[in-house]
Each structure stands twice: as C-alpha cells, then as structure tokens.
Amino acid sequence: MRRDVDRAAITASGAWREGDDPGPRLFADLGALPLEAGGRLPHVRLAYETWGELNEAGDNAVLILHALTGDSHVTGHGPPAGGADEGWWAQVVGPGRAIDTDRYFVVAPNVLGGCQGSTGPSSPAPDGTPWGSRFPVLTVRDQVAAEIELADRLGIGRWSLVVGASMGGHRVLEWAVMAPERVGAIAVIASTAQTSAEQIAWAHTQLAAIRLDPGWLGGDYYSAAPGRGPHVGLGLARQIAHTTYRSPAELDARFGRLPQHAEEPLAGGRYAVQSYLDHHAGKLAVRFDANSYLTLTQTMITHDLGRDRGGVEAALAQIEAEALVVAVDSDRLFFPAESERIAAAVARSGEVAYVRSLNGHDGFLIEHDQVSALLGRFLRSVAPVARTSR
Template sequence: MAAALPAARTAPPPPATGAWREDHPAGRRRFADLGDLPLQLGGALPGVRLAYETWGVLDEDGSNAVLVEHALTGDAHVVGEAGPGHPTPGWWGDLVGPGRALDTDRWFVVAANVLGGCQGSTGPASRRPGSTAPWGSAFPRLTVGDQVAAEVRLADALGIERFAAVLGGSMGGMRSLEWAAAQPGRVGAALVLATCAASTADQIGAQSAQIAAVVADPGWHGGDYHDLPAGQGPHTGLGLARRLAHLTYRTAAELDARFGRLPQPGEDPLAPVAPGRFAVQSYLDHHAGKLVHRFDAGSYVTLTDALNTWDVGFRRGGTDAALAAVTTPLVVAAVDSDRLYPVADSERIAASPAAVGGLRLVTSTAGHDGFLVESAQIAPLVREVLDLGSR
C-alpha cells in the first residue's frame, strides 16, 4: 500500500494589521514622546510619539546632524539587516554607512518613522491615549506639514538646533521641501528627489483609487479592525492598493521587457477553466503579499491622504509664491522615467531661486523606484547637499 502523501502546506493568514506593536521586538528603534501636536486641518493629536533610529555620533556643537526622510511605505530603518523588529532590510543601505556617500563616521544620521506610520510612531494602529483600543477610525487627518512639525519636535528632543541637510525622495522629498520652506533657520540644505511641490490631479486620482480599494474591503470595518483575528483585516483591499501603486512606481517599458506576455511558470493564463497567471500578475501578487504582512491599512489610507493634500504653498500664498520664498539651498533631482512624479514636477521646483545648479536627472529604466535603486547616481547628489549644508 502506497504511503499517504503529506498534506499541502498553506501559508498562515496575515495578521489583521502588519503594524509594529508594543509587544514586538524594538530592534534598533528608539522612541521620543513629543506631547500634543496641533494639526493643520484642525484639532490636535495627543500624546505624539515618534520611533526613530540614529547612526554615528552627534558633535558637541550639533553641526553634523542629517535627517533622512523615508517614502510612503518605508520606515526609519534606513540601513541594516532585516531581523527581530525589522521586517525588511534598510532601504538606502548603499548610501548610508562608514565610507559611503552619507558617511556615518562623519555625520550623525537621524531617521524617524513618519507621523501616521505604522512602525512605532503614532498612527491608526497605535493605542489611543486613555484607552486600551487602537486609534482606528478616530485617527485624525494629517498633512505633510504636520509630519514635519512632529519631526521638528524630535529634533528639539535630540538637542539638534539645525540639520546640516535634510534628504528624501518621493513622500520623503515632500518633507524635505516642507522643512526648507517651514524651517529655513534649521536646515542647511535639502535634497528634493523624485517628488512634486503640490500633488496634481493625476496623482490625486491614482492615490484616491488606492484609498477606495482599501476602504471598500469588508475587512476594513470602518477603520476599526486592528484587534481582529489573523486573516480578518482589509488584506484584499490593501493588496489591491499596492498593486495599483506599484504600477505607478515602475515603467511600462521595464515591465514589458521583464515579463512581456510570459506565463507564470507552471501556470496557464489561457486555460478555459481556472486560468493561471501571467508572470506580471505573479510579480504584483508578490509585492501585495509582502506589504500586507508588514504594513497597516489605516496608515496606508492616512499617509496616502496626506499625499493628496500636499502643497508646499498651503497657507503660504500658493505653490509658486512658496517656492519663490524658499531660502534654503535645494538640490533638486528627478528620475527621467518616473511616471508617478514626472520630470516636469521637479522642473517646477528647480526653477525656484533656491535651487542650486538646476534640475539633475537620474537615468533609470526603473521609473519612480529609481530613487531607491540608482545609488551610484544619487550618491553624488547626497555628497553635494551635505557640502552645501555644512558651509
């Protein structure tokens, strides 16, 4: 009699939220409690906490501090291996570290998980002050300006009066530009990479579709799902949002060159019944699955909404007036194949008087994600902004 075959292994369901929780390992995180924060769109957020990481040693006069800003689904873990408390390795590891463009033997590097995020900073998955329940649906709307205001308080808590430079791409580039506009006396120079000065209708449309995908998921429960059992959160909606977003992060030419119309190995996308997937579908499924295990749907909605409302000209007389008033030296760069933040968006910023040397172009087939992967081209920009900021 033939031996019975072992039962097929199935992946465990994802947790209701991929957020870091207080019973998880802290890893390299440190925490700063920053009090109540007034919000630009009204009200205040009580008991704000930011999770952050640092590398290097702060000089006695504090002159060597640098702030690195992450993008939408990034976090404070800029450099380092994945491990307990850190679901992914550092996202700019080729640029930050001893002997690298941002040399941690010279610079004191700070990176914070953004306000509204889900890797230790106050966000929808955080416990609401005075309650045992997460914020969930009660979490207020935030702007990029609010996020920077929280980072200003973090700088105060760390004893940093002035950052030699603030560097960021994508949503991190928005915060870099906001720092330059809102805190000119506290920033030596800013790298504004692969971003815009104000979200366009095209960007708002694409991002609103992602929000709609999340909140339409029955597992959303109006935003109050965080304490549900594994497998019962808004994973389908968050995964769909990630698929939509990822198509804006890469380029049509790259996807066609990598995948074309190839089937996923072992699957038949043309089968008349229960068809399999094209390879590009499997690629998007992979990225969706990774995100639902490490991110929070409420944070995704909160941060994407902040992208939609972003305008450096908010309460500054409009976008062009705000750009004209910036005095902090700016190094402005775009990725030539970026279809999320096209080159024209960066050209608008580079036309401001504060921009040094005009627009720089990063050449890449990777589209918007070029700001993460084209380290050899970004390294000189990092060195330049550090040189400007230390003068």
C-alpha cells in the same frame, strides 16, 4: 495577493505594537500636537533611528525622510549584513557611503501616521484601544511639526541636510519653508511641491480598494482574527501603486507577455507581471497597516506647499537652503517636470539632476551608484565635516 503567502496566517495589521521587539528603534514622546485641519493629537510618539555621533559644534546632523511605506530603518547598525535587515537605503547611507555615518549624525524617523513605532491609527488612543477609525486627518505640515519637536528633543538646532524621496520629499520642502533657520541644505528626490490631479486619481483608487474590503470594518479591524483583516484591499492598493512606481519600458523588458512559469493565461493562469504584482501585494500585507496606508496616502493627496502661502512658486521662493533637486527620467508618478518646477523657483537650486533609469519612480531606491554620486557630491559641497575619529 501572493500565492506563496498563507492568507489565513496574515494578522489583521502588520504594524509594530507595544511589546514587540523594538530592534534598533528609539522613541521620543512629544506630548500633544495641534493639527492643521483642527483638533489635536493628545499624545505623539515618534520612533526613530540614529547613526554616527553629533559633534560638539552640532553642525553635522542629517535628517532622512522616508517614502510612503518606508520606515526608520534606512541602514544597518553594524557591518553590512547584506540581508533583509540591511535597510532600504543601505547602499547610500553608512560608513564610507555618500551619507557617511563616520562624518555625519544621521537621524531617520518613522513618519507620524505610520505604523512602525510612531503614533498612527494602530497606536493606542487615550482609552487604551487602537485609534482605528477615530484617528484624525493629518497633513504633511503636521508631520513636519512633529519632526521639529523631535529635533528639539535631540538637541539639533540646525540640520546640515534634510533629504527625502517621494513622500519624503514633500516633508523636505515643508521643513525648508516651516523652519528655514533650521535647514542648511535640502535634497528633494523624485517628488513634487503640489500633488497633481493625476496623482490624486491614482491615490483615490488605492483608498477605495482598502475601504471596499469587507475586512476593513470601517477602520476598526484590529481585533480581527488572522486572515480576517483588510489584507486583500491593502494588497490591491499596493498593486495599483506599484504599477506607478515602475516604467512601461521596464515592465515590458522584464516581463513582456510571458506566462508565470507553467501557468496558462488562457486557462485562468497568470502572466508573469501579474505574479510580480501579487508578490508585492503579499509582502506589504504582512508588514504594513491598512489604516496607516490610508492616512499617509491622504496626506499625499492634500500636499500643497503653496496652500495659504500665495501659491507654489511663492512658497518655493521662500526657501533659503541650498537645494539639490533630483528627478528620475522615467518616473511616471512624480514626473521630471515637477522637479523642474521646484528647481526653477528655489533661489539656491541649480538645474535638475537626473537619475537615468528604466526602473521608473523606484529608480531612487534602485540606482544606488547614481543617487550616491549626486548626494555625496552635494553634501560635501554644502556641509564639509571632518571624519569622526574612532
């Protein structure tokens, strides 16, 4: 946990709640949703943001699907701010960017099960209290089913491009199989068609970190006082995950065995890399919800495009969309070989495109120039749209 964060001031959950400032979020109430594992959610709401305008032909829509702890705020809604409100992909999406909001109508939902306005464990259940421990198991297919409903509400019959990285890439692939007639092209970045044993193992330790936190209270911690929620477990889960997001070479080059400022490791002080992980643990504890982290991590564990479809290769072969598959060469969470497996089985995919980076999995967030070049070129080739006049 960050030492510059006052633990006592951290609220039990960093989720967006009714009554909070919605900012640029819009909301769609989608009704009941049957779930793949059985049962249903009686009411689903998705928070989302949009940029640009849907043209008269309705053929310039782009869907962006975020990663595990991302949200709908992909980029700003005005001139670049250059600050914290800029958005997590602001160098890739916006006027004149690779995904040009002067040309395309861009939609980014907060994933079902998330905590930034969409229905998730922190949302009110039918009795008016947070779902908490009662929230049902979700799969990637459930999340995409909700996003299909959102597209219906927005009047979008077909996406020019569905793009996502990491966990977002799981949903991209499901979109292409579940609703092939509604997807013109896909871009799958630093992702996989089927969670591996190693990925499940990394996720398992993160789930355990949260569940073993005494403040988790079995998932029903929302009325806990500040400082009493499961922020230590959530922070530890983030530290485990963040280690998989970076490469050994990057961590060594950046931190080596340097101590953190004046701290002395032989006297109980931290190395710089420990401080770095503490920093990211504290950041997430402030802005995220532990139950959402559990729910979304569980969807990643169960992700398998080939389930009940004859296996992964058979499912990938069903994809009709033009496909761009991108790997980060130093990724040790979703290894490049997993991208190669996708590209080899999708009929309308070329060879895997590589982002060259020391930054590991997070290269899809950091290497803006490379990602922009790949996406911009692909999007112009599959969905050329005239610039919107203003």
